[in-house]
Amino acid sequence: MHAPPTQSPRSVSATRARDPFRVPGPRTEYVPGAPAASHYWPRLLPVLAALACVTRIPSFLRPLWNPDEGYLAVQARMLADGGALYETVVDRKPPLVPWLYEGAFALFGSGTLLPLKVLAVAAQLLTAVLLAALARRRWGDEAGRTAGVLHLLVSVGLNPEDAQAAGFEVFMLPCTAAAMWCADRRRWGAAGAAVAGAFLAKQTGGAVLLPVAWLLWREGCEGSRRTDLLRLGVGAAGPVLAAAVATDPSGFLFWTVTGSGAYASFTGSELHVLWRGLANAALLGAACAGILPPVVRVLRVARTGSADLWLWLAASAAAVLLGFHFFGHYYLQLMPPLALLGTAALQILPWERTVTAVLASAVSCGLFVAWGVLAPRPELAHAERLAEVVRARTAPDERVLFWGMHPEAYWLADRAPASRFLTAGLLTNYSGGRNGPQVGERYGVPGAWPVFRAELARRAPVVIVDDSRGKPFAPGRVASLGRVLREGYEPVGRVEGAVIYGRVGW
DSSP: OOOOTTOOHHHHHHHHHHOTTOOOOSSOOOOTTOGGGGGHHHHHHHHHHHHHHHHTGGGGGSSOSSHHHHHHHHHHHHHHTTOOBTTTBOOSSOSHHHHHHHHHHHHHOSSOOHHHHHHHHHHHHHHHHHHHHHHHHHHOHHHHHHHHHHHHHHTTOSOHHHHSSOOHHHHHHHHHHHHHHHHHTTOHHHHHHHHHHHHHHOGGGGGGHHHHHHHHHHHSOTTTHHHHHHHHHHHHHHHHHHHHHHSOHHHHHIIIIITOTTTTOOOSOHHHHHHHHHHHHHHHHHHTTTTHHHHHHHHHHOOOOOHHHHHHHHHHHHHHHTTSOOOGGGGGGGHHHHHHHHHHHHTTSOHHHHHHHHHHHHHHHHHHHHHHHHOOOHHHHHHHHHHHHHHHHSOTTOOEEEESSOTHHHHHHTOOBSSSOOSHHHHHOOOTTOOSSSOSGGGSSTTHHHHHHHHHHHSOOSEEEEOOTTSTTOGGGOHHHHHHHHHHEEEEEEETTEEEEEETTO
């Protein structure tokens, strides 16, 4: 292990004694106070920044990439109009990213996601910088450069709608990397706060607490472990409790923890979900084509002493499995520990293997970027056409209801939703292609249907768009919505299988 500038030789010796299997970098010795050290970050940061921008070029070529971005955009507008999170504005996610969208809209307007796309580039850049700092501290300058570059190259290695979106996981990643960076430096209070930030971006981000706690147990002194554990606990719990108080404590608990039992079930469309999981794992494997062979080779001949990184990867893998949906963007959580493990393995292999790993990652990255630039987005085009029709049939102050899985249609149409439930998924448990037995009114979020019916009775939408297109949440299979359509609406048009209903006599 290479010591940071503030460590003394004595402290370095003590650290190595605690971790006899940590392997120092064999090629580049990091000497504190060396003249080149002052030029390290000024030279590396522009390279990482340029790489972060290039890899996310596709992000700027579409107004948005997936329904999560649309959901967040609509939520932000509702919050700006006086809505209350977990009361009149609801989702199964923590509040950090909705607040981020709300703040960006307040500063730059709500007509574009461009500021959020820029922030997503910054989030990936910050993640790469933190990983570079971790690797440099452990294995030297060259390892730091390798880790930062590898992360950015693999960071887009999924379906573009998952990798290029400014979604929850992208903003979670720098918090997870910061938690490990702080723990590596025994800053336990700050590490806890970073864990809280990861959790508040997305619940599964809290998985980084496991490797952080392991580092505390391994690195802490016998007499200070209780104090360190207290600092870690307060740092992690404080921001979460503050977020709960700032919103609605009972609503926060329900929507982020206890109210998603049916959603997290494995029942329904098992083969479809498993196929998606395998397909996204294969995409991730292709993205990591330069990383995985060195890791596998080193595992057979040596111990790298990176137990905390393996714990980080294992905890992240468990987070991907949680909920049994295997969406591609879930796999983003695996990329930072994979980049560091690849870097660790390359430190005890010949220099040529590092060159090969980076080149292979670059080629794979280029293919994924090209996919993002060239691939059509038919669902986005469909949502845009629906939005155009609804915008032409309604006034700006009239409310509408899109009955489907594309909340971005509200944002594209610039019309306020008639309900706090922005997708049919929340009301029927249809999510991620689940089309088995657990779809219908009885499987929706507990207590949602009485609220939904009351909202439609209080402020009936001028237009209802049935965008089910043969899926199991069609109004014919959802009695309450079917009754609303029969009693007060009539078909007025069709768009690619979606049926437009207008209020009778309006």
